[in-house]
Amino acid sequence: MAKPKDDTEFLYNVPRLHMVFALASVLLLATVFLMVADDYIKEWREYQREFRAMNIDRSEQELEAMRAEIDSTQLMDVKERIAKSKTIIAEQEEKVEAANDQYLSLDKKHYRIDQDFRFAKSEFDAVKYSYEVQLEEDLTEEAAESKLLMDTHSSTMEVAAVQLELISIEMEKAQGAIDSLVSELKAGENELKDLTKDVQKLELYLAQIGPSFTNDYFRNLPMLDFISPTEKVIQVVIPDLHEDLNFLTVPRVDRCQTCHLAIEKAGFEEEEHPYRTHPNLETYLNKDSPHPLSDFGCTTCHNGLGRSVTFRDTYHTPKNNEQKEEWIEKYGWKEPHHWDYPMYRADLIEASCLKCHNTQAEVVSADILNSGVNLIKRNGCFGCHKIDGFNDLRKVGPDLSKLSSKVTKEWAYKWVNNPKHFQSKTKMPRLFGLMNSSTPEDIIANEVQVRAIVDYIFAKSESENYSNLPRRGNARRGKELVETLGCFGCHKLDGSYEEDAGELVSRREFGPNLFGLSSKVNQKWLYHWLKNPEQYFPETVMPRMRLSDREASDITSYLLSMNNNEFDKLPLPNTDNEVLDELTYDYLKRNMSRAEADAKLAGMNGIEKNEFLGEKLIGRYGCFGCHIIPGFEEAQQIGTELTEQGSKLLSRFDFGLVHIEHSKESWIFNKLKTPRLFDEGKVKTFDEKLKMPNFGFSDEEANAVLTVIMGLTKEKIASTKMRNLDSHELKVHEGLKLIQERNCRGCHEIQDLGGDIRHPLNAVMVNRGYTEEEAVVFSPPILNGEGEKVQPDWLFRFLKDPKVIRPWLSVRMPTFSLSDEEALLIEQFFTHASKQKFPYRYKETEKLRGKALRDAQLLVSADYFSCFSCHQQGDQKPEGPITDWAPDLALAKERLRPEWIPKWIRNPNLIQPGTKMPTFFDPEYYDESGPDDILDGDEDKQIELMTNYILQLGG
DSSP, rough: OOOOOOOOOOOOOOOHHHHHHHHHHHHHHHHHHHHHHHHHTTTTHHHHHHHHHHHHHHHHHHHHHHHHHHHHHHHHHHHHHHHHHHHHHHHTTHHEEEEEEEEHHHHHHHHHHHHHHHHHHHHHHHHHHHHHHHHHHHHHHHHHHHHHHHHHHHHHHHHHHHHHHHHHHHHHHHHHHHHHHHHHHHHHHHHHHHHHHHHHHHHHHHHSOOHHHHHHHHGGTTTTTTOOOSSSSOOOOOEEEEEEHHHEEEEEEEGGGOOOTTTTTTTTTTOOTTTTSSTTTEEESSTTTTEEEHHHHHHHHSSTTTTTTSSTTTTTOOSSSSHHHHHHHHHHOOOOOSSSOOOGGGGGGGGGGHHHHOOOOTTTOOOOHHHHHHHHHHGGGGGTTTTSSSSSSOSSSSSTGGGTTTTTTTHHHHHHHHHHGTTOSSSSSSSSTTTSSSHHHHHHHHHHHHHHHHHHHHHHOOOOOOOOOOOOHHHHHHHHHHHHHGGGOOOTTBBBOOOSOOOOSGGGSSSSTTTTTTGGGGGHHHHHHHHHHHHOOOTOOOOOOOOOOOHHHHHHHHTTTOOHHHHHHHHHHHOOOHHHHHHHHHHTSSSHHHHHHHHHHTTTOOHHHHHHHHHHHHHTGGGTTOOOOTOOOOOOOSSSOOGGGGGGGGGGGGOOOSSSSSSEEEEEHHHHHHHHGGGGOOOOOOGGGGGOOBOOOOHHHHHHHHHHHOOOOOOOOOOOTOOOOOOOHHHHHHHHHHHHHGGGGGGGTTTTTEEEEEHHHHHHHTTTOOHHHHHGGGSOOOTTTHHHOHHHHHHHHHHOOOSOOOTTTOOOOOOOOOHOOOOHHHHHHHHHHHTSSSSSSOOOOOOHHHHHHHHHHHHSTTTTOGGGBBBBBTTTTOSOOGGBBBOOOOHHHHOOOOTTHHHHHHHHHHHHHHHHOOOOSTTTGGGSSSSSTSSSOHHHHHHHHHOOOHHHHOO
């Protein structure tokens, strides 16, 4: 039979459509499978599997170690006692069951009676309330009935209370009977639990993470892995820290822990990345640290793309070329092109500290960053570049407004031409003879520029008429003074005691090297400078040493006995008149027509050309950024602002024709090392050439400055994350800035840093016949904890007008000419750094008389503690050798805090480790250390008596 005709019409071929749908379904299914498979071979999953295996292995090893540490004899004994107790209980099973049954029966009875009591109490309270209302409403008959009900319920309650008390006594007896039968068993089980609790805890942990079908597969299956997977993306969301993402400001999200699984777990310090513990957990990541992971995440400090979970897309930065090659081979690493802020290199990580700690004078545990800040301050980078945080600082170079009174023009020519020829480590950078100005033609032009700059400065220089020296100096005595007076706290002298404290920025290079001064300065200037530096340069940080005429003359003679012969032999720069005209004309035509420039040039003589060109060149090179130069009082900084340089996009850095690593770090580092590198291969006019001078930074110094620059970003940190200083900390950091500006740590150890003068001073004293141990006493005092020790008012007066405290010291505390505000800042620094209250109130102590005075004199006498064999007492010198001398006790009343003295007497080594002050009261045998025949051997009273006596000496 013929098939009926289908009258339905289609605009498409149905069989083909079914085929398309079938193929699309198969493709979709395959895509889903591929998607799931791809998700299950992600690199972060492999890291988690490896770490889990590693963690299991370590835990099993730890478990074996724990088991081995348990005393096997004790464990066996406990188990035997438990087994014995169980045997005894089994033998007395009927007694135990009877005791338990009796206790349960009593407990049921107690519950029933307690319920009766509670119901009666409830009825009593309800009737009582009705009774009170009835009395209030004068319902006498109803109140009488309520009173009878209350009495009935009260009687029921009293009976129940007595029954409960009796049953409780019986229950205690029953419980006692049970305890007597099972007490040994419970004691043994508790002891076993104490012995094995750590083992059991670890066994439970291993059971949770150990290999099993559930842990390895089931919990990670598709559609089930949302419940409790063993492999998952771990992220930290920090709502109050933000980042820019696709033109939006969004909360910071970090998923770094997805791979770095042990980052906040102690015990993985020796593992390879990504399984290594983060260094210094007390400071970073630990929940009790100042920077917990949950509050700061990872990319806040490290940069990178925290939302990514692949090695390449998080934008790690290799620390060197070797690591770069390793990463390319291992991870397919590429230079970042799709994220503006890749991770900091490991050696630059301290840059991020600047984001939150920019109000602090020093950042704890950020030595590279602190060195970079000090290098920027010391080299005067802020003179040419605007940098927020480095505002209102004094110019780092000397005042040039009176230069002709100090040096000759010939010396200045050679110095400006190349200052490194005179002092290899001078802070003065080199302007001429660099890579973009080293052709024969450039050298001629350089010499013309040098003469023009110097001629302008000398033309504007005021002349000081210094008087003649009052006497001839003695160079030998001058050498002794320079070596022992304290000069080496800020200055070096080539070839003498050059060892530093191991820090990148030497405090002993705070001032210029003193070698070769005979080639540089004249005798009159040096003498008067030593006597009063502020007379020549009112803003100088060079203090007055209160030198006598003889001392100043002797030091002048010694310093002028050394000249720099190599520098003296250098030829003077020449002037090429043709080049002078070209450079002068080039500047003239910028502000006038060529005809006017021609006429102006023709009317100028050589001196006028030099001075005109010198003024323009000083403006070009920014010499006024470091020096006071007449005519440039209002001149503006010439360099690029660096306040947000760390956020500058890589695309905005001009690498020119130089083939270096294409990164911000590399560009800035090379700019610091070779400032005019990026002119290489370019054709530029004189005015187009780069002009930043070369400071001669070492790799370490350039890296430290780079660390600071990378930390200068536009990122806005929430106030909740900023290191906001409290009132105490603010005083500490304000004072510390001043201490840094005055280089106090060149002589003194303050907050465990500084005291650099000790090494050269010790070397001098050893050369004079003292032992290493004896030489230590000639160094300036250590000022750790000074605020707890001295009275603030005394410290203020001392800073303003120093007086001799340790007469045996040759080192002299300088006069810094501090203002009252500055002296108060330093006073408050020491007070607040020692966490002392401010202002301070002095408490008078009781004046000793009679027997108390005699006992005190006996304690300090040679028969007991012999205090005056070391300590001076007013004009009375100590009886012992000078190497044992100690401060004048007659100053104690006005100088020391009374509450500090007994702490010092009790245990001086606790306050200042290594002190030569004897510990008379042995901390280990304190109650037996004092004399038995004074104050009945009471050590506390003896110390109090000595304290009062010492304070009485200054009366």
